[in-house]
């Protein structure tokens with residue numbers, strides 16, 4: 001099980017404009033175009049760490065250069081079950097709160 005990435009503020013998505021095109025994809029908003037977020041991930045120093053975490057935890061939206069669908073494909077191709085919602089409860093809570101905050105900000109901005 002991979003630990004929550006040690007984000008230090010240098011990750012490419014840090015400070016991303018919450019009204020910008022990438023924000024909805026990072027937040028896992030339905031119908032969001034993932035391309036702008038995926039482009040940011042490509043130049044991120046946390047790409048591997050972030051992607052590994054996302055494959056082993058129940059997270060939403062773009063993480064580590066992958067969409068939710070892509071992570072499902074990778075897991076299926078490698079015979080890895082989807083992460084249990086009970087795994088890493090604290091990490092899940094932190095992630096959920098982070099995304100919830102993003103949604104709240106998006107709602108206020110629209």
Ligand code: SF4
Nearest residue numbers: 011013041044050064
């Ligand atoms: S890999 Fe992508 S989602 Fe992960 S920290 Fe970097 S920019 Fe953000």
